[in-house]
Amino acid sequence: MPFVADALTATYKGIPPSFQWPVKFCFYNSLIAFVLGAATGNVSQVDRVWTFLPTIYAAYYALLPLWPSKSPLPLYPFVPETAHPDVIRNYSPRALLMFGLIFVWMCRLTFNTWRRGLFNLKDEDYRWEILRGKMPPWLFQMFNLVFIAFMQNVILFVIAVPVQIAAMQQPTGLGTSDCVLAVLALLDVAMEFVADNQQYAFQTFKHTGKKDEWPGAHIAWTKTDLKRGFITRGLWAWSRHPNFFCEQTFWVLINFFPLVAPEYPGYAPPLPLGAGTSLESLFPIIPGLVICSLFFSSTKFTESITAAKYPEYKSYQQRVSMFVPFLTPVWGLYLTLLGKKAEVDMVVYGQDVALDEKKKA
Structure with a gap:
């Protein structure tokens, strides 16, 4: 051509x-x-x-x-x-x-x-x-x-x-920020691996009845889980998309490497197509913003499909944060104030799950 x-x-x-x-x-x-x-x-x-x-x-x-x-x-x-x-x-x-x-x-x-x-x-x-x-x-x-x-x-x-x-x-060498970010990035990848394993193990059990126990996915799935149709156990009890949360976090950490380095802002990266200076100040953080925007918009579309397929998914959205696990207790507190937490928990986690936890204790 x-x-x-x-x-x-x-x-x-x-x-x-x-x-x-x-x-x-x-x-x-x-x-x-x-x-x-x-x-x-x-x-x-x-x-x-x-x-x-x-x-x-x-x-x-x-x-x-x-x-x-x-x-x-x-x-x-x-x-x-x-x-x-x-x-x-x-x-x-x-x-x-x-x-x-x-x-x-x-x-x-x-x-x-x-x-x-x-x-x-x-x-x-x-x-x-x-x-x-x-x-x-x-x-x-x-x-x-x-x-x-x-x-x-x-x-x-x-x-x-x-x-x-x-x-x-x-x-000339690596600094403290490089070491800290590298450790956080590796932990992030490991957490995403666990989230993937839990989802894969659940889907395997759902479609075949077999229990594939991958690392971090040793979960006793129940009949209530199968009836619900989507995973709400393990990391998925804290985030509706823990794998997506880790994915975004990983690329944000990668974005931080040059930005928190001792050499920054000694190097001001030019824009690929020579855009105006108004964008050049934002250019270093664009990668993180772009990947987060992509995942937010695509996840909203995905959830609209899932919610139409599974009636209980709307309760899951009320109870568990879309991405950030630390917000899930806040949603729980909010539901408690509304007097709906017990009802929503029953839909999201299931009665037999509560009984299993009680037996373990």
Whole structure:
């Protein structure tokens, strides 16, 4: 597609050197995702590479000295000669640490995606099918082009931009903030792994009757749980989406690495497309804002579907916080003041659950 290549070359004049390859890679990924989605009728193309793309961008920035100044093959990483010499010659310890954490994140998410069978080329996110039924075909294809194919790819690029900022900072070593954030990020990934295990174990029990006891998922599921149809035990008793809460928290922690470093704000990152200075002050926190906005909006849509399917889900929404576990006791206190807590607890947790807890005590 020569015209596409020419258009990209023309826009490079306004793109900082360290963004040129990622922007090109993101554009072609988006274009391929749209074409495949339109051709096959399956628009979950981005979903299948979701676990890998942020890691690829992070690896590019963490390993900048490895890349040549010109791409020897299509889409092969490169760093233009106009990039700062220090960036081309020296590895950033902070960027390498962030890449390592994102790689661990990728391994967890890839494993969970694989065991759920979502890498199957015929699989499509059920939400797209529902949304397709609510839109005229032409409008859904526009949505596929703008959001599903392009915006999602842009988001996956943007959330890795903090690694670019860290690479530009060129720290001589790791500081206290790096160590603290790294520990918190690893704990976050571990908690998300537990949440995934609990959901997977519940769904396995629900559909097959078998008890798969993954780490952190040793829960005695009951007939009430099966009748309810959705999980309200373990971490899910504190958050309606503990996995999503951990996902957002992880990327916010990644966003913090360069922002709380001793070198900040010594490096002011330029915007990829040379936008005005009014946005440049917000640019460092955009990755965290973008990922949280995405999860909030997509979760609201998901919950509207779930609430229509399971009558008890509205009680669950009243009792348990959407994301933040620390807010759940507040919701409980509020229901107590209204005199509804016992009634809602019975719907959400079930009488036999209370009896089981009583027997253990």
